[in-house]
Amino acid sequence: MSDLGVLIRLCPPPQPRQAPIDWEHVEAELGMRLPEDYKVLASAYGPGSYGGDHISIYHPEGVTLYVNLTGPMPERIREHLQRDYDQGTFPVERNPQQLFAIGGTEGGQKLFWITEPENEPDAWRITVSQEKGPLWFTYDGNLTAFLVAVLSGQLDVPQFRNLHGLPADFTPGVQPPFEVGDPPMSEPVNTEDIRDWARANGLRIPPRGRIPRKVRKAWEQAHPA
Template identity: 55%
Template structure:
C-alpha cells in the first residue's frame, strides 16, 4: 500500500484527479518536483489537512499559497538573512530549502532539495513560527502527512489538539483578503534579470514569468 493510498483512505479527496500540466509547472520553477507531490496535488487540489496543514499548490487560490508564486522565494530570502546574520539558527543551507506548505500557526514546511536532480529523495523540514526549533523528517511529503495525521509522527511544533478531530481535507476557496507583502521586497527589473541570467548560462523566456530558480539565483548574486 502506498502512502498516497493510506492518505486517501484517511482523508477522502474532494473530487476527480486534476491532471495538472507538470511540465509547465516545473519549467516555471526551474526545478523538478517529487513524484509523490505531483500525485498528491493532482488527487487533492489546493487546500489544507485538518484545517491546519496547508500545502502549496500550482492552482493555489492566492499567490500566497501558490507553489509557483512569490512566497517560496521570499521565505528563502528571509532564511538566508537569518542564516547569514545569525539571527535565528537555520540547520540547513537556505539555498536547499524550498517552502511547500504552511500551518495556521505560521510554521513552514520545506523540501530539503538535496540532491537537486533527484527530487524523490528530498526530505522534509519544519521550522518554528516564533522560536528556534526545527524538525526534519527523512521521507516524502506524502509520507510525512500520513505519519502526522495517523499520529505515528509527532512534530514538536504542532499542537496536540491537531488530532482531536478525525483527519480531513478542506479544499481552498477564493478569498478577497490578502496579507501585506513583506516590507523588505525590492522592485524587480525583469529585463535586468533576463540579461543577467543569459550572461550566466541560464535559459529564460523572452517574456512572461521568470523561473523562480533563476530569480533566486539573481537575488543571491545581487544581494546588497
C-alpha cells in the same frame, strides 16, 4: 498500499480534477525537478489544506500567491532564512539554499523539502521549522508519507503538540473575493527582453507564461532604475 492510497482512505480528495497539471511547465518555471509523490498528491487533491485547515501545502494552482508553489513565497521564505542564517537572528538547521518551502501552518511553522541530493528529488526529506524559535524537526520520508503519519496520529511533531491531534481531512482552497497580484516592476518591461536577457545569462526560463520571480529579481538587480 501506497502512501497516497492510505492518505485517500484517511481523507478522501474532492471531485476528480478536470484538467491535468502541466508539470513540465511548472518545473521549468521553478528551475528544478519535483518529487513524484508531490506531483501525484497535488494532482489528486488540488490546492488546499489538511488537518482541519491547519497544514497548507503549496500548489501550482494555489488560489493566492501566498499558497502558490510558483508564487513568491518560497523565495521570500528562503531570503528570510538566509538572513537569519547569516546574522544568527534565529537558528536555521542547515544552509537555506538546501531548503525549499512547500507549505506552512496556521501557527506560523513552515514545511520544507530538504533538496539534497539536488538531482534526486524523490529522495528529498521533510523538515519543519518553529515560528521564530530554535526548534526544527526532520522527517525521514517524503511529503505524502509525512501527511499520512501526522494525520493518522503515528507521528509526533514537536511543533504540533499544542494541537492535541489533527483531524484527518482535506479542505479545498477557495478563491478569495479580492484579487491578489504580484508586485509590479518599477517600470513596464517587455517580457521578451527579459527572456532574451535570461537565456543570454544562462538562466532557465519557460518560453511563455509568467516570468519566474527569481529571474525577474535577477533582471531588476542587473537593470536598476
